Amino acid sequence: MIAGQIGVAREELFETLEDGREVSRWTLRNASGAGLTVMDLGATILTLEVPDRDGRLADVVTGFHRAADYMRDTAYHGAVIGRFANRIAGGRFALGGRDYVLATNNPPNTLHGGQSGFDKRLWQAEAIQTSAGEGVRFTLVSPAGDEGFPGEVHVSTTYAWTADNHLIIDYAATSDAPSPFNVTQHSYWNLAGAGSGSVMDHHLAIAAETYLPVDGTMIPTGEIAPVAGTPFDFRTAKPVGRDIEAADEQLARGGGYDHTFVLGGEGLREVAVLADPQSGRRMIVSTDLPGLQLYTGNFLDPAASGKQGRPYPPRSAIALETQFFPDSPNQPQFPPAVIAPDRPFASRTIYAFESEAV
Numbered sequence: 454m455i456a457g458q459i460g461v462a463r464e465e466l467f468e469t470l471e472d473g474r475e476v477s478r479w480t481l482r483n484a485s486g487a488g489l490t491v492m493d494l495g496a497t498i499l500t501l502e503v504p505d506r507d508g509r510l511a512d513v514v515t516g517f518h519r520a521a522d523y524m525r526d527t528a529y530h531g532a533v534i535g536r537f538a539n540r541i542a543g544g545r546f547a548l549g550g551r552d553y554v555l556a557t558n559n560p561p562n563t564l565h566g567g568q569s570g571f572d573k574r575l576w577q578a579e580a581i582q583t584s585a586g587e588g589v590r591f592t593l594v595s596p597a598g599d600e601g602f603p604g605e606v607h608v609s610t611t612y613a614w615t616a617d618n619h620l621i622i623d624y625a626a627t628s629d630a631p632s633p634f635n636v637t638q639h640s641y642w643n644l645a646g647a648g649s650g651s652v653m654d655h656h657l658a659i660a661a662e663t664y665l666p667v668d669g670t671m672i673p674t675g676e677i678a679p680v681a682g683t684p685f686d687f688r689t690a691k692p693v694g695r696d697i698e699a700a701d702e703q704l705a706r707g708g709g710y711d712h713t714f715v716l717g718g719e720g721l722r723e724v725a726v727l728a729d730p731q732s733g734r735r736m737i738v739s740t741d742l743p744g745l746q747l748y749t750g751n752f753l754d755p756a757a758s759g760k761q762g763r764p765y766p767p768r769s770a771i772a773l774e775t776q777f778f779p780d781s782p783n784q785p786q787f788p789p790a791v792i793a794p795d796r797p798f799a800s801r802t803i804y805a806f807e808s809e810a811v
């Protein structure tokens with residue numbers, strides 16, 4: 454379907470997949486020219502262009518030219534992840550006295566919802582006017598038994614783009630039965646422009662006193678460890694790569710950073726700042742969720758060709774995923790990541806862009 458101009462949210466046909474499904478692309482742009490494109494396949498952010506300190510726009514997210522490339526992608530570029538973002542140990546959990554078995558698509562664990570998560574689904578899309586700005590709302594019905602999860606879940610992801618370059622992401626979901634539920638946005642960022650090289654010289658600050666160490670299969674051990682005195686201390690901004698090669702068992706397990714930070718405070722609050730000193734671009738992350746996964750793109754496929762026609766080698770982009778804690782269905786000491794008929798889900802994450810003077 455090709456629709457005309459609706460405010461600044463514009464829809465067009467992006468591609469017809471091999472199975473005949475039509476993928477649509479939406480553009481959200483503000484008066485300054487900054488903005489993003491998103492598609493209904495995976496509710497994915499395709500491009501996001503923001504200015505540097507001289508007003509020059511660059512696309513700061515990784516991605517591909519074709520929707521079909523996203524169907525093959527195993528790195529989740531730009532997509533919304535569900536029904537359960539991150540890992541569930543052994544692909545198993547118990548809920549309400551019943552045992553559930555999931556696909557172990559990241560052996561021996563389940564990763565990012567299983568074989569075919571929310572990132573591979575065609576969502577319904579509509580343009581909406583939010584109080585913050587023009588937006589696109591994507592909705593999806595995840596049937597009972599979807600990838601082994603119980604309950605029929607109705608989920609929406611709304612992207613709104615404001616006049617001052619804030620991307621406001623609102624998630625909402627309801628379910629007719631209890632189910633683990635954890636959604637996140639899986640864009641990879643390079644504020645110098647995606648495909649332009651390493652992000653190790655970006656500066657990063659994370660408002661977390663503690664983080665979750667993992668076992669050899671990347672499942673949290675259950676320990677909530679202080680960041681103080683470790684390479685995981687981002688309480689004061691430092692270059693992402695400053696300590697990444699330190700002799701540290703946790704960094705060795707992840708091949709770099711691939712860990713959940715336990716965010717201080719509650720409610721919607723600023724939790725991280727990523728800055729590129731060269732371009733002056735800066736991204737401030739706010740969320741009401743308890744965790745932030747820092748993934749330094751350690752396993753990005755150097756052979757994959759990105760939309761700039763350039764590869765995205767490991768550590769050339771970084772994901773900052775707001776979410777509940779990995780494996781919380783099996784770790785009752787973690788904040789409960791459960792949706793239920795009397796427990797609908799609503800959450801907000803904001804990626805706000807600024808450029809700083811020299």
Ligand code: BGC
Nearest residue numbers: 527528529711746748752774
């Ligand atoms: C996870 C990584 C995983 C990657 C897949 C990230 O969210 O933390 O462990 O390799 O997704 O692209």
